Amino acid sequence: MARPAGGVAGVAVLALLPLGFLAVFFAWPVLAILGLGFSSGGVGTVLAEAQTWQIAGFTVAQAAVSTVVALAAGLPIAYLLARVRLPGLGAVRTLVLIPFVLPTVVVGLAFRALWPAGGVVTIVLANAFFNVAVVARTVGGLWAQLDRRGEDAARALGASPWRAFANVTLPALVPALASAAAVVFLFCATSFGVVLMLGGARYRTLETEIYLRTVNLLDLSGAAALSVLQLAAVAAALAAGAFARRRRETALRLRSARDVARRPEGSEWWVVGAAFGVLALLATPVLGLLIRSVSTPDGWSLAGYRGLSGGGEHGALNVTGWDAALNSLRTASDATMLAMLVGVLAAVVLVSLRRAPGRGARVMGETMDAALMLPLGVSAVTVGFGYLVTLDVLPGDLRTSPLLVPFAQALVIIPLVIRMVLPVLRSVDERLRQAAATLGAGPARVWREVDLPLTARSVVAAAAFGYVVALGEFGATSFLARPDAPTLPVAIATLISRPGQLNNQMAYAACALLMVVTMLVVSVIDRLRSSQAQVGEF
Numbered sequence: 045m046a047r048p049a050g051g052v053a054g055v056a057v058l059a060l061l062p063l064g065f066l067a068v069f070f071a072w073p074v075l076a077i078l079g080l081g082f083s084s085g086g087v088g089t090v091l092a093e094a095q096t097w098q099i100a101g102f103t104v105a106q107a108a109v110s111t112v113v114a115l116a117a118g119l120p121i122a123y124l125l126a127r128v129r130l131p132g133l134g135a136v137r138t139l140v141l142i143p144f145v146l147p148t149v150v151v152g153l154a155f156r157a158l159w160p161a162g163g164v165v166t167i168v169l170a171n172a173f174f175n176v177a178v179v180a181r182t183v184g185g186l187w188a189q190l191d192r193r194g195e196d197a198a199r200a201l202g203a204s205p206w207r208a209f210a211n212v213t214l215p216a217l218v219p220a221l222a223s224a225a226a227v228v229f230l231f232c233a234t235s236f237g238v239v240l241m242l243g244g245a246r247y248r249t250l251e252t253e254i255y256l257r258t259v260n261l262l263d264l265s266g267a268a269a270l271s272v273l274q275l276a277a278v279a280a281a282l283a284a285g286a287f288a289r290r291r292r293e294t295a296l297r298l299r300s301a302r303d304v305a306r307r308p309e310g311s312e313w314w315v316v317g318a319a320f321g322v323l324a325l326l327a328t329p330v331l332g333l334l335i336r337s338v339s340t341p342d343g344w345s346l347a348g349y350r351g352l353s354g355g356g357e358h359g360a361l362n363v364t365g366w367d368a369a370l371n372s373l374r375t376a377s378d379a380t381m382l383a384m385l386v387g388v389l390a391a392v393v394l395v396s397l398r399r400a401p402g403r404g405a406r407v408m409g410e411t412m413d414a415a416l417m418l419p420l421g422v423s424a425v426t427v428g429f430g431y432l433v434t435l436d437v438l439p440g441d442l443r444t445s446p447l448l449v450p451f452a453q454a455l456v457i458i459p460l461v462i463r464m465v466l467p468v469l470r471s472v473d474e475r476l477r478q479a480a481a482t483l484g485a486g487p488a489r490v491w492r493e494v495d496l497p498l499t500a501r502s503v504v505a506a507a508a509f510g511y512v513v514a515l516g517e518f519g520a521t522s523f524l525a526r527p528d529a530p531t532l533p534v535a536i537a538t539l540i541s542r543p544g545q546l547n548n549q550m551a552y553a554a555c556a557l558l559m560v561v562t563m564l565v566v567s568v569i570d571r572l573r574s575s576q577a578q579v580g581e582f
Contacts, residue, residue, distance in 0.1 A: 058389060058392065058393050058396075059390075059393045059412060061385075061386060061389055062386045062387075062389055062390035062393070062412075062416060062458075063412065063415070065386050065454075065458075066415060066416060066418075066419075068438075069431075069451050069452075069454075069455060070418065070419050070422075070427065070455055072430070072434055073426075073427055073429075073430025073431050073433070073434045073435070074271075074422055074426055074427060074430050075430075076430050076433055076434045077264070077267075077268065077271070077426050077429055077430045077433070078268045078271060078272070078426075080264050080268070080433070081264040081265045081266075081267055081268020081269070081271070082265070082268055087265050087266075087268055087269040087272075088269075090265065090266045090269035090270070091269050091272075091273075096269070096270065096273070099248055099249065099250060099253050099270075100250060100270075100273050100277070102247065102248070102249060103233055103249040103250045103251075103274075103277065104233065104277055106164065106167055106168055106171070106232065106239075106249070107171070107229050107232035107233040107235075108229065109168050110167075110168045110171035110172050110175070110228070110232040111175075111225055111228045111229045111232060113168060113169070113172035114171070114172040114175040114176050114178070114179055114228050114232075115179055115221070115224070115225060115228070117172060117176050117179070117322045117325075118175075118176045118177075118178070118179025118180045118183065118224070118322075119179065119183065120315050120316075120318040120319035120321075120322055121136075121140055121176065121179075121180040121184070121319045121322055121323065122179060122180045122181075122183040122184035122187055123184075123187065123315050123316075123319065124136065124315075124316060124319035124320075125137055125140075125180060125184040125188070126183075126184040126185075126187035126188035127187065127188070127192070128312075128316060130316075136323065138562075138563050139323070139326075139327070139563070140176065140177050140180050140181075140323070140326070141177050141181075141508075141509070141512050141562060142330055142559050142562055142563070143173050143174055143176065143177060143326055143329070143330065144174060144175070144176075144177040144178065144512065144513065144516065145512040145513070145515050145516035145558060145559070145562045146174075146333075146516055146555065146558070146559075147237060147516055147518040147533035147536055147537065148174065148235060148236055148237030148238050148518060148519075149236075149237030149238075149240065149241060149518065149536075149537050149540065150237070150333070150533075150536060150540075150555050151170055151173065151174055151237065151238055151329070152170060152237045152238045152239075152240065152241025152242050153241055153540065154170075154329035154330075154332055154333050155169065155170040155173070155238075155241075155242060155329060156241055156242055157332055157336070158328070158329065158332065159242075162241075162242040162243065162244060162247075163242070163247070164247060166242045167235075167238060167239055167242050167243055167247065170238045170242060171231075171232040171235050171238055173325075173326060173329065174231070174235070174238065175227075175228040175231055175232065176322070176326060177509075178224055178227050178228050178231070178460075179224045179228065181464065181505060181509055182220050182223055182224040182227070182463060182464055182467075183217060183220045183221055183224055185220065185464055185467075185468060185501070185502045185505055186216075186217060186219070186220040186467050186468055186471070186502075187213075187217060187220070188501070189468065189501070190213065190216055190217075192213075194212045195208045195209065195212045195213050198211065198212050205312065219467040219470070219471075220467045223463040223464075223466070223467055224463070226281055226284070226417065226463070227417075227420065227459065227460065227463055229281045230278060230281060230417070230420035230459075231420065233249070233250070233251075233274070233277055233278070233281070234250075234251045234274070234420070234422070234423060234424070234519075235249065235251060236251045236252060236255065236424065236518075236519055237518065237537075239251065239252050240252050240255075250270050250271075250273060250274045250277075250423070251274070251423055251425075253270055254267045254270045254271060254274070254423045254425050254426065255423070255425050257270065258425050258426075258429065259425070267425075267426070271422070271423060271426050274422065274423060275418070275422065278417075278418060278420070278422065279414070279418075283414070330559070333552055333555050333556065333559075334556055334559075336552045337349070337549065337552035337553045337555065337556045340545065340549065341545075345549070347546060347549050348546070348548075348549030348550045348551075348552055348553030348554075349553045349556075351365070351546050351549065351550040351553070352364060352365030352366055352550060352553055352554065352557070353365070353366060356539055356542065356544070356546060356547045356550055357542070357543075357544035357545075357546040357547045358542065358543075358544060358547075360538060360539055360542040360544070360547050360550075361530070361535055361538060361539070362527050362528050362530075363528060363529070363530065363535075365532075365535060365550060365553070365554050365557070368530050368531060368532045368534070368535040368554070369532050369554075369557055369558075369561065371525075371529050371530065371531050371532070372515050372531040372532040372533070372558075372561075373515075373561070375446075375449045375450050375453060375514065375521075375531060376453070376511050376512075376514035376515045377511070378447065378450035379449075379450040379451075379453035379454045379457060379510075379514040379517075380454075380457060380507060380510045380511045380514055382450060382451070382454040383453075383454040383457035383458045383461055383510050383514075384461060384503075384506070384507055384510065386454070386458050386461075387457070387458045387459075387460075387461030387462050387465065387506070387510075388461065388465060388503060388506075390412070390416055390458070390462055391461070391462050391465045391466045391469055392469070393409075393412070394409050394412060394413055394462070394466060395466070395469050395470055397409030397412070398470065413462075413466075416458060416459055416462055417459045417462075417463075419455040419456060419458070419459060420456065420459050423519075424452075424519025424520040424522075424523070425519070425523065427452065427455065427520050428452070428519075428520045428522075428523030428524055429523065431443065431448065431452065431523075431524060432523075432524075435448070446529065448524050449520075449521055449524050449525055449531070450514075452517075452520035452521065452524055453513075453514040453517045453520070453521065454514075455520070456513060456514075456517055456520070457510035457513055457514060460506065460509060460510055460513060461506040461507075461509075461510055464502055464505060464506040464509060465499060465502050465503055465506050468499050468501075468502040469499050469502075508565070511565055512562050512565065515531075515532070515533075515558065515561065515562060515565070516533055516558065516562075517531075517533065518533040518534065518537065521533065521534055522534050522537060532554055532557065532558050532561075533558070535554060536551050536554045536555060536558075539551035539554065
């Protein structure tokens, strides 16, 4: 919407919900843990150690390289989903999300099966594998609605396909690319299961070191020092992303997907081929997991799938695998509804602040944008333990509430919702809003009649993306889920850690179940998104 009633004051009122949620369920728990660590002393000693800075340097370096690889692999898929009209692309859109929904510990196991030695290259490839979907969906969401007539005009004037892309399309995609790069970097910098499984004792990141010091060594001062470094790296990444987006998010001519998608021609087939090549590489670890779920030392078997109706060998689980799957669906639904409410409202506020007069409103918006991204870059260990030491103060003691896990999962989803909706919302031509306001429409009606039809596809895509992220969230959930109500990723990690052939088979069978559930959910929501794409076309 163009500007809420009351100008900047009205926007500030709307901002209270997302900022209040961030303050209570992120800033307060994290600051409480940092306070405990600093009060115990020893933080300065940890920061002075050479090993601390080596770990920090490796964290940033592997995250940066993984981000570059994910961008290079995700762009052809984004083009395929956004600009190509071929049968079967709905299935591609669903399949590309499967790597992202897998718990990081499972991704680590899959890559260790392919490269048992592990190492830096394997860590980079696994992190890129995990995050290709972020690039494909974030960039593809904007690319699918860019008017391609400018690119066609450049081609008609003699520009090569690459030059037309570089001079016309790429500049328009910079906001989405910067958003995707920032999110991918944060995910890679805080990657836990992947580094734990593939790095061993030799390669450690800030995330794994915080876990080691907090859980195994009870060294809160050391964990607090490392958390400060992690926050600094996050702030630097957010600042870089904001700088790249600052002068690029302008009004663009947005079209429906039917107007921009077409059969590829000439050299475009090379890009399509590259996209399917990337998809084949993405499918390799997934197929390895599926094969592993039905293979045993004695041959092929469905024992793991049958075992999901029980608690595993030696009572590994307190519930059945099917109960864990239902728990995942319930918590993901609650987390997604909460994240969409907070995230979409935050995106509206950020757009309003950007268009409000005065430098103060713009600075306020940039600060709020960066603050809402911080949960992606803070250790899930820190957040989880923070909940346990703070939330008993709130009415009802949320530490024992079934809503605790959805709150933690929503923290991860909200930045993704904002990053997917915000570039498209900011690209809506302000003249459309002004015309509606001139005809007598109030701010709410302007949002309903102008902004929502043009951004409906991105909003629904964000809901689908957030839902599958919640389904596969492992970090904070592993600390907060009750033993009698684990989610499927927590159950998988528990089964993997317990001895017994049946537990191992059940873990891989549960991975396959998680993939199937994800495919079904995303297929349904993509159909809904396609039907909504017909609304409000100009």
